[in-house]
Amino acid sequence: MAEQQIDARGLRCPQPVLKIAAKMPEMQAGDVLVVQADCSTFEDDVRKWCERMKKTLLAVNTDGDAKTARIQF
Amino acid sequence: MTTELTPEPELAVLRAELEESRAALAAAAQREDEYHAATMDLALGLSECFQALAEVRNGNLAARVSSSVLESPDEIIANLGGLLNDTVSDFEGQIELIRRQTIAIQELSTPVLQLWTDVLALPVIGMVDSRRAAEIMERLLSEIVARKSRFVILDITGVEVVDTKTADHFIKLIRAASLLGTECIVTGVRPAVAQTLVELGVDLSSIATLRDLHAGLHHCLKEMSKRRVQESAVG
Numbered sequence: 001m002a003e004q005q006i007d008a009r010g011l012r013c014p015q016p017v018l019k020i021a022a023k024m025p026e027m028q029a030g031d032v033l034v035v036q037a038d039c040s041t042f043e044d045d046v047r048k049w050c051e052r053m054k055k056t057l058l059a060v061n062t063d064g065d066a067k068t069a070r071i072q073f
Numbered sequence: 074m075t076t077e078l079t080p081e082p083e084l085a086v087l088r089a090e091l092e093e094s095r096a097a098l099a100a101a102a103q104r105e106d107e108y109h110a111a112t113m114d115l116a117l118g119l120s121e122c123f124q125a126l127a128e129v130r131n132g133n134l135a136a137r138v139s140s141s142v143l144e145s146p147d148e149i150i151a152n153l154g155g156l157l158n159d160t161v162s163d164f165e166g167q168i169e170l171i172r173r174q175t176i177a178i179q180e181l182s183t184p185v186l187q188l189w190t191d192v193l194a195l196p197v198i199g200m201v202d203s204r205r206a207a208e209i210m211e212r213l214l215s216e217i218v219a220r221k222s223r224f225v226i227l228d229i230t231g232v233e234v235v236d237t238k239t240a241d242h243f244i245k246l247i248r249a250a251s252l253l254g255t256e257c258i259v260t261g262v263r264p265a266v267a268q269t270l271v272e273l274g275v276d277l278s279s280i281a282t283l284r285d286l287h288a289g290l291h292h293c294l295k296e297m298s299k300r301r302v303q304e305s306a307v308g
Contacts, residue, residue: 013109017116024123045113052117053124 001030009066013039017049020071027073032058038066046071090174097170101163183209185216191223192293194286198231206242210249217255224296225250226289230261240275247280256296258282260289 006023008016016037027033035046043060046069050057058070121138128136183205188194195213217225227243229235247257259282262270270277283289 014113014116017113018119021116021120021123024120025127027127041109048113049117049120053120 001032002028003032003034006033006035008035008037008039008042011037011039013041014045015039016042017045020046020049024073029073031073033071033073035069035071036066037069042067043069090170093170094174097163097167104163183212185212187220188226188290189293191221191297192226192290193217193220193222193224194226194228194289196228196231196286200234201232201239201242203238203242206239206246209242210246213246214249214253217250217253222255224293225255225257226286226293227257227259228261228286228289229259229266230263230285232261232266233263235266235269237273237275240270240273240277244275244277244280256281256293258289258292260284260286 004023006019008019016035016039020033020035023033047057050071056072058072061068125136125138182198184196186194193216213225250257259280262282283292
């Protein structure tokens with residue numbers, strides 16, 4: 001199980017989710033993707049994405065304006 | 074342009090501009106929501122495609138994407154194309170709005186007020202660069218000539234920063250007004266501005282300065298009264 005990172009801070013919603021989509025081919029089952037973003041709808045977008053793609057959203061942590069989502073593939 | 078003490082026409086223009094800006098902001102917010110929804114659909118569709126490709130790569134030849142993804146590319150492309158066109162139109166509208174607002178701001182940033190008979194006031198707010206100094210000079214001199222004013226009060230209460238160039242602009246303005254036979258008084262020099270002028274060594278000895286606009290107007294009225302007495306004594 002590997003852990004990969006995406007720093008999507010500074011990108012407008014829903015571009016962080018597009019970044020997650022582009023990262024998908026590199027991910028294996030069980031891998032964890034850690035995504036940092038600071039756009040306003042990031043949490044809602046990432047929840048919607050996980051629900052549709054049937055991935056597990058392990059946690060969403062807030063640190064100031066930035067949010068960090070941990071997604072298990 | 075002379076701005077009266079109750080500048081209703083200018084206020085009406087500003088109100089109209091404000092309403093227009095609000096409408097533009099609301100339209101921009103709506104476009105933002107539409108862009109978000111269309112891009113989110115695209116992201117979800119791409120994700121499904123990548124997931125299906127990964128499954129095929131792993132030997133699952135039965136992998137499929139949902140029918141909505143297969144049906145939606147044309148719709149997504151049409152949506153994004155429409156949004157792009159709308160965005161370009163928005164930009165063009167915004168540029169035109171900014172151009173008109175710039176003109177309005179320029180006119181309102183150098184108002185010449187008819188404060189009293191024979192007394193004009195020029196309140197200066199913010200930075201004065203060469204371009205603005207030229208605009209102020211042109212407007213003030215034409216008003217002096219048009220109204221045959223004997224006094225001009227240059228109120229710099231709204232000027233927070235002065236450097237040698239700004240001081241030079243003011244001195245030139247005052248000299249030009251003097252050449253037209255108008256007495257120029259500077260009011261509202263802030264302590265920080267006074268300190269900077271002294272530190273810069275700007276020579277303002279030839280320029281009459283008073284504490285505030287009230288004192289400036291009082292000085293003008295006193296001078297006018299003196300001159301009337303002198304004129305009647307001569308007459």
